[in-house]
Amino acid sequence: NADLRHVDVVLCADPKVFLHTDALQGLKKGGAFVWESNEENPADAWNYIPVKYRHEIIEKDIKVYILNGFKIAKAATEREELQTRMQGNAFLGAFFRVSSFLKDYNIPKKEFEETIHAQYVKKFGRFGDDVVNSNMTVMKAGFDDVKEVPIGKLDAPDASNFVGNVISPCGIDIIAPPRDKEGKSPIHTLSAFDAEFRAGYGYNQPASPLASVGYIASGTGDTASKYVARRAIPMFIEENCTQCMECISACPDTAMPNTAQDISQILTTAFKYYVSDGFARNALLEHLDDLDKKLRADMYAYATDKELKKNPDDRVKFKNILRKHLEDLKSDVIDDKAINQVLSIVETLPLAYMSARGIFAGKEKKEAGDGGIFSIFINDKCKGCGECVDVCGDHEALVMIVEDEDWHARVKSSEGFFKLLPETPKKYLGIYNPDDPYEAKAAALKNHLMQQSKYNALVSGDGACAGCGEKTILHAVASVTEAVMRPLFFAKAERLTEKVAQLKRTGLMKLEALKANDLDAYNVFTRTVLHIIMGYGAENAKATEKRIADGFDGGDAEIIDGLVAVLSQEAYNHKELQTLEGHMPNGMSAMAMTANTGCNTVYGSTPPNNPHPYPWMNSLFQDGTTIGWIVGESFIRDHAAHAVIPERLVDTLLGEFEKGFDEDDYFYYTHFSDKFMTDKEVLELPKVWAIGGDGGIGDIGFQNLSKVVLQNRPNVKVLMLDTQVYSNTGGQNSDSSVMTGGFDMNQIGPATEGKMTEKKSVAEIMMSGHGSPYVAQVSAASIGVLFRALIDGLHYRGTAYYQAFTTCQPEHGVPDDASEAQAIRVRDSRGMPEFVFDPGKGETFPEALYIKGNPNYQNDWYTKRSKGTKERFTYTVAHWALTEARFRRHHKKVSADKVEGKQELLSVLQNVTMQDIVHHRYLDKNHRSYIPDWEVYLVDHTDDGQVNHHLLSRQMVIFCVERRKAWRMLQSKAGIENKDYLAQKEYLKGLDA
Template sequence: FIGLSHMPALTSVFRDMTSIRFEHPQWIPENCTACGDCWTVCPDTAIPGLVNDVSEVLDTVVKHLQKAGHKLEHLPKAARQLESKLRAIFDEAGDKGAVRPMISEGIAKTIKDSSLDDDQKQVLRKEFKLFEAALGDFQFALSRPYYSVPEGKQKNSGGLLSITVNPYTCKGCMECVAVCDDDALRKVTQSEESIKGLKQDWDFWLELPTTPQKFIRVDNLEERIGALETILLDKNVYGALASGDGACVGCSEKTVLHLFVATMEALMQPRVEKHVEYLNDLIQRLEKHIQIKLVENVDVSDTDAMAKVVQEMSNSDLTLSGIAGRMEKLQGTKPIDQEWLRRATQLLAKLKNLRWKYTTGTTGRGRSSMGWLNATGCTSVWGSTYPFNPYPFPWANHLFQDSASMAMGIFEGHMAKMADGFRTIRLAELELEGKYNPAEHDPYFTYFNWHQFTDEEWLLCPPVVAVGGDGAMYDIGFQNVSRALSSGKPVKIVVVDTQVYSNTGGQACTSGFIGQISDMAQY
């Protein structure tokens, strides 16, 4: 990779930040109001919030034990009984109190009320000991937004909130503690024991499913309607930037870029899911269309001929090819349009390849949600220090000033690829509708490009983003930004405005204020 000037995506997940911090946050669930400030401000994606149904938590523990090789006789069924008892305990507690002791209380009640005989109850008691050991000290909260309010609307619909520290990416900046006004996060000194606890909790967090959509309280993300911090409760959205990079402790640039990347991921996910569903339907309809066209020359209305064929094949299996072959001998047939068959089967192959790109692709993760052109500067240094790459999407860096110009070129190439996919879909739709006319449509699709995209097609195009500091964008690179804005190409430009050259110490530049005082421009 070094020889090619390339870095694999997401390599920063292999980095462990444990050794660079002396303190870490500790969550106090009974004080938490679920405001979301902590997981929003964290620059290192190190304190994700998560909401799970009670059944999801219990099922995760049971699956963990089964995966570890434990043969569970009574626990899977007892877990359902435990859930009902926990709901009653939670309702009594309201939205206050630590959940972990309540789970132990619910387990004791489940064992006590069990109808099993003494020997079976002893087995159940041992299985619940395994259950508690697997759950460890993992903490949950009964919060008003995610438990009490949903429960008030519909019984048994409330979820358990967890806020978990990622021990591998947390740098100990304590930004989360600083923004918490409810004493729900406290600074504690790191020790061998605390590291062990963090890692155990994180391992369990990885096994929990992501937050169900019903707890993400956003009505319209594009119009910013709803509790926007809740989009970060989705594991895929929160992890859209991996961290483990070399950014400064508490870097505000990272917070801003993480929120931008997460928002893009939250916007693109439902669009792509809907589009893949449409591709699946389109492929099925085109396959059926081709099959019907291939056999339409078999005249099944000729009952005498059909009866004769069935009689001739009475001692063998009836197959479509056998019936068609004998009917052809009796009736004759028209030749298949080879040009149509070639075009239709090529369309089908292209649609299947397009679906593969969206769902799997060369990386196994499907299509990327965006492309990133980073100006040389602070963001490019912490984002590209070999071999730790925090980005799960294509990322490139060239010179200090030219990220906007690079984005223009990448945009054109990217749109050409998107046009190929949309061209295939439109041709398949025309084929199914019986409206394809080579004389009319071939010239149109020869020059089909992003200027002809529909609004729906535009929404499926991952954004091409130019990123840089105010020095790169407003100072030496302003002409590149100006050209990009006047070109009419809808690239996105993100300016991380620190009002100085952050990467080289804080010198003043033409994008700063006259007379401003900064680290290397005191007067």
């Protein structure tokens, strides 16, 4: 209802609307409120209205209605992406039933239905009668099924929070208290932000400095709940989980924090925090070792029982094993109440050991007592996209279930328990060494997400669409940067702390010794410290000396104190600083992000839920990359002044001026830049990620990108989230859009068949004529390759540019759970091949460019084996296009007999080259490259075993030719000889002779 203040009818498709907004705002006296609800009895719906809104309903004489619109929509279509639209149709019907519109204009029901039908024909008629009729059925069901909710009692039970019984830890506060609060100006505190943006002001939001400059507190999304946004949530089937980490790296909403813990840790946490009686608690803790051994013995027996593993039963669940052994401990002290308290919290926990061999049985076999438990704590930030279930696939360890109030209570209970657990111990990270991620193999890199400090590098809780492919990539960028940088920061903090201690012990003595032995060196050294570290610098040495003489009245002790202060502060910043209130101190941010306007800035900057826990800023439209460069330069400058130069001066002092210190050194340090930094000093620089969509980076921001990449700055990394379309503004073509076009805002018809310009490949452009950047075109299709490329780019002493295909669910027309599947399809079809260009590997393209991650990398196309039919077939971009609704106007499914006499796609492609397209010979009926419209077909094998025939638009065939040419170009740069291309050339030579 937004700005409107005198609304007759509010249609509300959100059953949990009162949890996050005032749904009655703007509704006029006597108005109607139609509310999505699955209550059979309308009177029961009253209990879900919060008491304060019950008052308002009575006072304003509002009529409340309920409608199970989602049930109606589900019955009409199985296609999830259409169900929301259908739900809207049902509400449309309800509107005409509850409003006075038909009565006011004296419209009989028959005429009303005929009018609506005519509108549906106009809008959907081209899709056929079935589509029109189905919309009509849904609309009529909405009209017929809407029911009025009788006014209930003000003090009727209040179930409006939609939560069952949450089990909470007893008597502890698990939120880290704010540190250094006194040192912050009030505007920089979370409480100032919350008082403005989380105080329920709604329409009456105050105009304050925060609002006027678009300032939003960091990481606030962490405490957001997406309960209101989801209908279903994954249920973890613990006995099937192998700890493959696929779901965890794919989840776009950081809703799958996970850990492996010792069994004793799980038990200790349950006993300490969930058993209310102190005697029972202590008695249980006394039995811990014994219990641990007994549990392990049973668990190992189950986990290694081959027959049971094939078909596990309830016995194997951790909670049931625990129940059995706790019963044996029952006594006057460990009574039923204590046992039930333990079991009721354990009941909510996702505890996997049976199939998680790397965590339990494998370790236990090597050393008894070493195995642990793996858990995925699906939390309240889940938007219910189902992506995790899709990628889990045959493991069958996740399944979507409708989340009722009891299940939500379970989610909240386990979330509380998780917060009490420590960081995942190193021994469970396998061959991934968190202290040196650079050395890890690509396949092991997923395990960095088992560490909460890395997993939470992006906190989500934002308003991106469910399943948005951009978020998975953003999470990867933030978590890998954190994984690379945090150990460097901690090591640096320790190194500096050690030097501070040495400086305090011997610094003064060494400085005095220098004064006694070499007065010139002493004078230059102290001037250097005072100039750079202590703020007495002027435009030249003489002026600096004057400023020092006029303003500095300290001596050697103060010089040493200055060095101690700057290094101590730097050490503190790198390890102890608390950047986020409510989170444990973990040191300063390792990265910043600057963004071009696009979807990422909309969901990334809309109060109150900010997904970014590091400094983040948006610069309108095209400037994000340039702003990133500026931020990167400021990091270099600060890093030089606060860390590199002071540390080097301290090293010189502690090393007793082995190489002396003269005016050249003064000049060197006062003109210091990153070019004088060692590789290690550069690596320790905080990184800046400039991000944007294909429009922001590749179109209007292209000049910015080109300029920035050419600078090759060591700490500036750029990421394009390539949805191939302007997602945020509703689906216009970008230069990255593929050749069919035909998205929501394209014209397509007999005269205009689609987008005739070829796809612009910014990643390929950056490989050439842009100096020496590291370039990678990677995606969620291969998460190990993505992580590896991110690590290598962060280590590269120059700019790195990444282009990642990301699904946009509404604009691509794909289901919420399809992000990874579509990334695989676009890669495998040559729609967007995967490649890495590492200039460190050599000075020719074949040395620097790696494309072998693509299937059949030596051929035109991938020969794919169908999961369903088990047959092999050639997989082209046209096959990928069949799986996304954005291409729907370019193919038609037909029965096999309808393709008789038509031409098969591959044989047509054999006759056409890209030059035939450029010269428009494909339109010449007499030329060998003639492409008839809708006379070419392909055969597709679906995953569920169907063999389908599709007729293709001419534009779709052209799209295949264009992508094939782009792929051949890429192959040739990588030094790959494509025999299919050579064969085609020979064949055409014969035809053209």
